[in-house]
Amino acid sequence: MEQLSDLKAILHSKRANIYYLEKCRVMQKDGRILYLTEDKEENRYWNIPIANTTVILLGTGTSITQAAMRMLASAGVLVGFSGGGGTPLLMGSEIEWLTPQSEYRPTEYVQGWLSFWFDEARRLKVARHFQLLRIEYLQKVWSKDKDLKNESFLISDLDITQAFSGYSSKVEQASNVTELLLIEAQLTKNLYKSAVSRTKQKDFVRNYDSTDSANAFLNHGNYLAYGLAASTLWVLGIPHGFAVMHGKTRRGALVFDVADLVKDALILPWAFICAREKMNEQEFRQQILQKFTEHKALDFMFDCVKQASLKGGAI
CATH class of the missing domain: 3.100.10.20 (CRISPR-associated endonuclease Cas1, N-terminal domain)
Known part of the structure; x- marks a missing residue:
């Protein structure tokens, strides 16, 4: 054994x-x-x-x-x-x-995370930093992924360039989490438009309860990302309740924060591409898992959370 x-x-x-x-x-x-x-x-x-x-x-x-x-x-x-x-x-x-109930996990990450979490200004600073890391990751993935380029997801295209225009400065100037969430939502909405135009999913409306393939694949892919995020936080010993973006009272909110680091880069484009190709759920899942591995999504999550923890929010 x-x-x-x-x-x-x-x-x-x-x-x-x-x-x-x-x-x-x-x-x-x-x-x-x-x-x-x-x-x-x-x-x-x-x-x-x-x-x-x-x-x-x-x-x-x-x-x-x-x-x-x-x-x-x-x-x-x-x-x-x-x-x-x-x-x-x-x-x-x-x-x-x-989650496994082992307390033989590292202590420095949860202690570092909590050292800034109770300070609202430092918590907002980490939330801003996560948004910038999210965009850097998306631009890096879309710039080098040959499959996405073949599907016309080109980082240099005008509509995608406009979606990112001024995003970093807006994030830096956000004075609270509510503003940050609105800025994030607007970017994702613009990326949906870009994906719809490239995959000809003209009637798409984001609806979590909808049964059309694009919405179902977005839901499915997001839950796979939540699994990676939850695994990252468990290994580092950081409780899910200490979120920096999603509300302090929302259950498991930090899982959503960490998953957001990769969702737009990987889940969003492939949900639309796979819907257009009429793939089934198993084929979509295999595609997403392949891209998670190819672009080291789990490594990226670990690096982001560890960096914020070890620097105590002084990013």
């Missing part, structure tokens, strides 16, 4: 896998985590390499054993329950993350 030290050999920021499972049973067998699918003719077992996994998301028709949860916790794998396709069902609850 694998030892605890073996399971943690791969740093979370370097782990390659996120799993979404449905209509199966997750269990521990002979020191491994397996999921069982029942066929008419036979039952099939598939192995999950937990030492190289950050998140397991359990959709409809799933169950998991206590022994499997114990082993996943020892490997530091984040487990979530969701509705079908990785997003909540209508009238369903928000996704619920189950």
